[in-house]
Amino acid sequence: MDINVNKSVVEEFKDLNRDDIEFKKKCIQLVNEIKQGNVTFLQFVEDLKQLLVDTSPTNREHGMSILSQVLDIIPHEQILPAQLSFLCTFYADRLNDHHQVIPATLKGILALLKFEEISGESVKQFLNFLFQKISCQQQQQIDRLCIFQILKTSLEKKLPEMQEMGFDFVYGVTLAIDGERDPRNLLFLFEWIPTFLKCVTLGHLAEEMFEVMACYFPIDFRAPPQDPNVCRISRETLSEALCRCLCGVPEFSEFCLPLALEKLSSSLQIAKIDSLNILAEGCKIFPVSAYIQHSTDIWSQIQREVFNCNDQELAKIALNTLRVVMRKLSESSDNIYKPILSDITDTLKGNLLPHMKLFMPSCKILQAVSSSSRIASTYVTQEIVPALINTYNMTTTTSHQVLILTNLINFVTSYTALVNNNNINEVKELASVPYLCLKASVHENTEVAVVGLQTLVVICKSLPLEVRKCLYENLCSSITCELSAPVRNSLLECFKAMAIEYSDEIQNHVLDQIKINNNVSLHYYLESLRVIVQIEKFTESVLNIFIHYCGLDLATSEIAIHCLKHLVEQYEDDSQIQDILENKGQIISKLLNFVVNYLNEINIELANHKRLLCNISIICKNILSNQGSDLQKQIVSSNLDSVVALYKNTHKSELIVLYDGLITCLRQDVIECDVVEDLLNVALNVEEEFIQDIAVQLLANILNKKHDDTRLEDDLNEIEAVCNKQLENVHKSRIQYVINLISWITKALLMRGHIKSQRWTQKLLTLLERYEEAARGFLIVMKDNCFSLSTKSHSNIRLLYRQRFFMEITTILTQNYTDENNNYLLAVGYLLQEAPKQVFVMHFKKIVKIVILCLEKCENANTLFVLLETLCDLIQNKEPITEEYIQELLPRFLSLTTFKLSMNVRIKALQCIQHFASGYPLYKLLPNKQNIVQSLTVCLDDKKRLVRKEAVDARLSWIMLDMPT
Template identity: 30%
Template sequence: MESLWFRSELAEEVKQSKDVFKEIDNIVTDILDGRLDIVKLVENMAGVLTDKEAENREKGIKFFNKILQKLPKNYLNDNQVKFISQFYIDRLKDHHRVIPAVVEGFLIIIDMKNYNIMQTQDFFIVLFREVACQSQVRQDRFNIYCLIQNIFNKDHKYLTTLGPDFLYGFISSIDGERDPRNLLFLFTFLPTFLREVPLGHLVEEMFEVLSCYYPIDFHPSPDDPAPVTRQNLADSLCPCLCAVPEFAEHCLVLLVEKLDSSLRVAKLDSLELLRESCNIFPVKAYEPFLKTLWSSIRRELSHKADDEIKMMAHKALYSLVSKLSTSSNTDQVFETFVKGVLISMQTEIAESKTVAQFIQASKVLLTTANASKESCIIITKLMIPAVIAYYEFKPSSKLQIASIDFLGELFALAKNWEVLTEIDNQLKEIPQFCLAVASNPSKDYQIAGFKNLVLVKDVLDSHLVLPFIEILMHNVQYSHDEQLFNVSVDTIHAIGRKYPEMVMELVVKGKCDVYNMTINKDILNKHLKLLSNLASIDYFTKVIFSEMIRNINDSNEVAGKVIKAVNITISNSSLYSEQKLKDIESDYRLIDAILGWLSKTIYTESQEVLTNGYDLVANIMSSLPSEKQIDIISKYTEDIWRKTEKEEVYFNIIECLYRSLHQNVYSVKHSDIMRFSLNLSLHSNDNAIRSKACMLAATLLNKSELGQQFDCLYNVLNDLLSHSNEKCDSPRLLILYGWITKALIMRGSAEFTPWLQKIVSNMSSPEHCKPSSSAIRVVVGDPMCNLGPKQHSRLVFMYKQRLYQNFSVLTSNMGYMCPEVKNAYLTSWAYVLQQVPKSILNNDAAKLAPLVIDSLELDNKNLLLIMLDVLSHILQNRHLVLTGSLQTILPRLVRLSKFEKCMDVRIKSLQCLYIAACVYPTFFLRPHKQDMLLDLETTLDDSKRLVRRNAVKTRTRWFMVGAPGEAKEV
């Protein structure tokens, strides 16, 4: 028997039976196989499509839509698409109940390959005439907007041919939209639409429709699982209001008006709108508004209580100046505006009574200067001499120092914009000014003067070198202030790069007397730090290192001091690059000299001095290529190994040679060194040697090649531990387990799991929980100091996430915990959470929240500092998981705000209380408001200023909870 859809009875079946919808796949199959023509199908459905009951007509169109949706987009030919399109257009005149299904159908048909865009005009004419968009439900309005967007994406040029009738209909259809999701869709689509489809005489109408939403005043429902936020809407509305130059006058009038509003969000949105508009509007559009704009921006730049508004005002000023600078060669608008800013801020600087007032005005000038090359020239050319004159008027010492810092910032901007030539006359005044400042015996003045000289060293005249060197060397030799000493060394280094010959005679061969290092011990240490710093400059390297090597080889009383100074300086990569270290080792055989000195003095020198020698060897080895490393370990290993087997103290030399080897460097001694390291890690009575032995064993295991090398070392590890007399729960063994776990997980080996399990299994014991926690700390500790890139270790991607997941699984079955175990357990979690990426804290907030809440009860400073940071992150991301526990969290945070043992705990707890009051809806916070205000009162009298400042900020925010117009954002 012929199927129902081949006959006119289909119409009645669609009206009467829901089961007919199950036949849609079969109908589509018959259409695709050519047994049924889609036009014939429409004719068979005529009875339901033209039924007198609107409900039946709606059902018929929905049935047809589902069939159409399942057809391939290239199946229907031109005539069929045209026929169906006309059918939908005619149906737009139908009952209001039918129209949503018609729009859904048209959305499907316009996506067909053979759809003729020219038919859309008729559809829009009928749609805008017959359908009141805003009287439809949310989803139907959204479908209309999607339809317009799809047509736009298909051929936006076609829409420009439809004329003002289409635009008027479109504007009318979106006018009055209130749903946040629909608005977000429109605001996202409209900027592109407005740029491509000219509005003609409807500019004002379109802007009025958009501007009624400005500024966005909207708060999502707390029950919404995926809410559209106020900020989402504000961010998407802003580009709409300044989408095209034609909006310029309307937009600028609006934002000027809203900038004067007392509403905080209005100010923020207006400043952002101004910044965004500078990318679109022409300079001419701003001319009538510049005085008003500057007045409003200036007011917000001086905002005392709201840093966010102040920052947005700086961004807006930057964008405005940058925009105006594009007309600097054609009119005076730009220069007039910049000079207006300059005069205003000069007045504020002159009237400043405090450093904060001075810095506030100077930052405005720096923002203006940084906006463009042209503004930089204007500001720096006038302000450099003005700042020098300001200093000479002798305001307070703090203001003088602030003016010196400002001068350096102006120079840095000029250098960044490459306008030094344009302000050459002004720059020449700075070095002489720096000399006058540095001549002041006050430390703060000298540091400020020297820092500025380092910046402007390229314009330093040679006749000023000697007076500067006299002051600087006096500081190097006699100053007991470390900061002043370091700044003085950096300044001599900078002068040495500009005038190397003069510094060689005045400093290296003169004041420091590099050929005769027998002066006062304290002064010698300072001279050596300076000389090792200058030795990084090629001009000084040979003279200085030749003398240093001679002293090391002589093993005299100066050698240890030389090694210490070189080790400290050589670790600074900004001074000594890898290539520089390679060259020094190649030219002067520094490792030979240090190893010789270590062998002679290993029993006579202090451990601190020897440690500098070990670290210096490791640092130099790290910079050498594999071939050179192989030569050095081949040369020294056998001799040192024989000594090490007899006296463990020589292990320190083995460790520093093998610590920083490349991954492809392997010697026959690796397995012996591995076994010896493991033995020392368990049985040595020297804490330092035990630690180094653990690290070296981990280093060898981490860097060994997969295959025979790795298997050999791993077998040595298992063999030694299986025969060890050490108890499986001994603290030394647990620490070793930590290093083994660290080495394996960092290289991506799956072998780390049983070692981590050994640590976790001991954590449930009160006797062993503390060393187990220490072992976890070893595993998650910063690898940069022992298993990092400098040591050429293997480091796989996402190893921290892998550790987190395994630790989470292994600790999930821990039952009852006594106080000692609970403390160690939570401390271990803190160590893990301190290192994991923030994305994990976001994804697993529900699982981690109980751990954080329990930690707030303990009296462990290190644990609290970490967990408060975790809590702060969870709060900032507005996880509602914490709202059910506020009655527990808030009192604990209040208690910690009075934590006597640590100021940072008090500050972080207050910050968490502040964030909570900012991010959570008022109805969650209101029950706790009065208790919080009473409990926080005592924190206002804290002995530490930083705590008091956070206490005032937090209590003020809680006072505002529930107040009209309260700020909701952090």
């Protein structure tokens, strides 16, 4: 649509409302015409004259809207300075016009203010008229915002002129703001006012300005969620912005601090928090004298808050404010600051007895004070630390000693941090602290010893040589002996911290001194070394120690290998460690040789030998997994053949574990081996469940990774034939083996999305009709995170294969379910146990029928438990889908609370009921309350205590449902 030159502007815009999209488009076209020179700006204004001087205010408004919109988008060079100044006068004059015309005028003024060439005089004129003629708060929200933007832009563009206006400007702004209610405008104002305050002199208007803003404090605002414009604004943003306004200039201090203190004493939580924030924020701007004047008040109020506080968050804010204020006060001279400090310490000193309730709050206050400044830290240390040490020495209750020591050390750290002096021996009050910690670290009570060791870590940079030497002796003796787990963990933390800080001393005084007498101490010794292996200085030497012990006699190596496994697992991503182990230490072939050497002594039926083989396999896997194809080939080719040959000769099933260690983690292009037959044989014939499992999983691993399709086909055919034969004439006790094998093969094929996976799934389903054991097969397939089929073992993993399998199988099971088929219910239970939660939720509606049937009919405690556990999880997380089935599920849960066969089912059912009691709409719950509270009375007298406990929780939750609290 082109602007018709012959048609006048007035007619063009005749029927357009100014909120119309067309209106804006027309204006843009107009401006384009002016830019191209088809029309001049003058012509345009003259065309508009008819509207601008019309007698009807509606028409005048229309004219002004067009003009303002054009001014807003027109390039500034299109308007000559003379025209601009004429426009300014015209617009200033329009502020006198009918109220209807005002909004458009304001928009125009805002547009004019953006012109660089506008003169200061014109701006002044605008503002004078604005302040005199327009009552800001009588305008609509958007126009008020426009006024505020005019004020802001004026100040930004014409600062000297505005300052010339002096109090008139300040007063005008104050008047305009006074009474503003809209959160959007308020946020705009609060963000602008700090700049405004810095630019002008407030003089006698300071109090008035302050009061205009103080009336909003504290901000109590909750955004109405249905209003999209406002709901983005939160109470916190508003209150933070207001806080900066109230602390905007030093003049405000005399009003601001009393206000904050008054509101701090209110009972309203937000008032307290905001007041505390203001007190802290003010420290940036207000003079220190203001704080000195109110120091007593601030101190006593904060003390009250911390002492009586039920809310940890509030206490934390209060302490932070105290710290900031005390830092501010430290700017004052000593004779003012010291009395304030002594006032605080004297008040709190009496509370420093550890059995009293106020001990902890008092300590926290003192710590806040002592971390505020250097002087405060020194002072508090002098006053408090000796008293605490004294109390520590007198008390015999261990829990109190723990309490004192932890607090004591906080004073020391804030002192060392602020005074920047780690050398605490020179400070009289602190010199004995390291000895105290050292003494505590060897205390017979576990908790004291733990705290003692932890505190030694904290101050490890400040320990004098004498203490260090004692500590090294302790480390030497205790590292190799049995300790309770918490003490041992702390001891190792301490060992590590010292090894980082004083590596040479640790080498000389600890590592070189330790004597290993037996295998028990060897175990502890190696476990301890594991902690420092990542410290560069120790890495190689520690690993060499490990390698050395791995090659000794069977019993010793067993321990060393066990520790090495922990090490490899813990630092599985540390390539340096793996590099040293494999390339320099050749650990894999050493371990294999070790097994070969002791093959006749290793007895798979012994638990420790079984663990030994597993550990070796895990170490191999971990190291192989991260290596590239070439290195893998190199390592395996030299080792695997000899193991395979050995197996063919001896048929020792133990060697399967070594197969597992060597093959599982090979990359897909490396895996080329001829062991399928061996594995199949072991999987179906070896009685040892552990070996059998490894064989089956390794088989799955190989089939999953094999690239060569024809060979894979052959292997699968062979396995299928063997399975079929076994199924025909196998003894019932061995059926589990076959099912296990079939399940794993199915899983391996499903994971790589192989075409044959259908066929194997069908096999599993057919077996389910006959054998209960087949249900477990579905569990195996669904299980996530088995090492043999994972990214670490470089397997083929198709995305979402579990989800797809779950969907397929549940659909089949739901369709084919008949009354007698309990195996189906069992399978559903297993499927759900491992199903990803999202899938379960997504398809809940589809499977809910069989789930409820299961809850009603199933007699198998295990299935019920699994099912309840899954449901419990959904209910606990308040999945929306569960809300729809409250009425269906609750009665079933309720009847299961008295399920005789298993307490675990009863417990889970009760937990489900309990989780329903919160987070769901009350109107859906209340109809059930009476019945549930009544029925649960029976469970309160359950014969098992654990069930009773859950019954109590569930019943209380339901009783409390609609109770006033």
